[in-house]
Amino acid sequence: MLRAVILTAACIWLAAPSFAQLNFAEKLAKAPKMMTMEVNKAIMVTVELDFGKKIPTIAEALRQIQRLHQPADGRGRTFAIIDAYGQPTPEGKLHLSMHVSTEKPGTGTLVFNRTGEVLWQSKIVPAKNPDAQAFTGKNLTIHIDNGKGETFQVDGSGNPASVLEAKLKGTGQLVKTFWPEGAEREVTFIYSACGCPVKVVAKRVGSRTLRTKDQPVIFPDDPAAVATIQKLMRW
Structure with missing residues (x-):
């Protein structure tokens, strides 16, 4: 908490x-x-x-x-x-x-x-939970909402060039067909020891996305993670 x-x-x-x-x-x-x-x-x-x-x-x-x-x-x-x-x-x-x-x-x-x-x-x-894992800095998870309060995890296993070229886990649907042109969506990034969600709002514009708000500033202590996110989101 x-x-x-x-x-x-x-x-x-x-x-x-x-x-x-x-x-x-x-x-x-x-x-x-x-x-x-x-x-x-x-x-x-x-x-x-x-x-x-x-x-x-x-x-x-x-x-x-x-x-x-x-x-x-x-x-x-x-x-x-x-x-x-x-x-x-x-x-x-x-x-x-x-x-x-x-x-x-x-x-x-x-x-x-x-x-x-x-x-x-x-x-x-040290964490009291004996199963707690140390933060490795190697795993970035991305979730996108559907505009109706439901979120879906992006499958990055195929090393997609951008988030829009990736598929959604569990459905196999391409993100570019899931995310309509011009629509704003809440995008959640998880890249931390606590597993805490970091949320931004972005808009689909053609083959890229754009942040519609400049806050929050995300992962200021992890510029490599930010560079990866910017590449995937094409900001």
Whole structure:
């Protein structure tokens, strides 16, 4: 089950030092409590960040958030942001939600580079489920809805050149006959340790598809997966 963490960036007064100028003890006191999560779980980290006069896009904002990994075995990463979305607030800040998936034991931390503020931190422990599998980063699953609330999995076993040239599992129907020209469909991608769905809305336009909304930003920590998705969807 997803859990929500609502955190608010510290206010910066003209006469007071910025968060980045505070000493380590003060930063630690302002940081969210170290939580404990199992591998293959997810959490939504929601924050309000002050970027000054110009509010960045979600993709730009994510580039200013540092991911710190301390894996127990000393190799690889401990978590990944799998999607993110948000909007400006009336106060001129950016309300940002980041969907975090835990991948391996160790610790994980998100830090706002502009201020040094710790946005989220967690100890990540092995999954209690003995059958839990480690995230390999090799499996991407795609589901497409039929416009009536039913979803169908795309069969990628034949290495199709695009999603429209693929078939649907269980029916054998080509996606290009299943997805009408000009129709909008919800497309779901699964590529994470938690197995969480990442959903976008896309429109069929000839031999390609187009996203009709620029949010959420999908798989910002996995550019190779994004490149594969863009190739298949022909974005």
